[in-house]
């Protein structure tokens with residue numbers, strides 16, 4: 001994080017990661033250092049400020065700039081049926097197998113961003129006739145993302161009130177909080193851990209593995225894999241998909 005630690009000649013000391021974490025209200029130390037450095041560089045350019053000290057001062061006084069920075073560091077984008085082949089796998093192979101065992105499946109979109117991942121999953125569960133009996137939870141680090149998810153209004157789609165009433169949304173930090181209570185039949189945690197430092201990422205994967213019900217399934221993003229699934233008590237059943245044996 002070179003720039004964060006380097007004064008830029010205006011005589012003011014640079015703001016370090018700890019100060020930026022505090023003003024942004026984000027655990028910057030949990031993210032990969034190169035990712036944070038990149039997001040700081042982008043913020044300096046986008047906000048037209050010269051130093052990290054100025055950036056910190058801006059984030060302190062301007063809630064909109066603070067939100068922009070938080071959303072940028074946390075990489076808050078998603079999409080309806082993002083990576084469609086993963087939803088194909090869910091609809092045609094993973095969920096039919098899971099639904100044979102779980103009558104009231106508990107599904108959790110961990111790091112749900114604007115909620116479109118959970119809404120996509122809800123549509124698939126509906127197609128399989130399982131939505132009525134499912135419990136749906138979406139969690140994210142950023143409350144501002146959850147506000148979008150709860151509203152369910154997007155450029156591409158508007159979620160009906162009936163569907164909206166089926167999902168719960170909660171703020172949850174995958175790095176620092178214990179998993180939400182109970183065991184989960186399906187956890188989707190896609191494109192979240194890729195931005196985390198190795199230590200935080202390993203801890204997240206460990207906690208997600210323990211949160212699975214017997215026979216439960218963890219789906220990671222299409223560029224992600226578990227280094228040693230067996231060490232977490234899991235077995236790989238598809239690319240990026242791991243099951244806790246019964």
Ligand SMILES: C[S@@+](CC[C@H](N)C(=O)[O-])C[C@H]1O[C@@H](n2cnc3c(N)ncnc32)[C@H](O)[C@@H]1O
Nearest residue numbers: 074075076078111113140141173174175190191
């Ligand atoms: C790139 S989005 C992924 C959204 C969705 N899972 C998908 O793949 O379309 C990453 C999300 O992870 C969230 N996130 C980052 N760190 C997190 C943490 N420690 N705990 C919970 N969510 C986190 C971010 O706020 C962001 O909404």
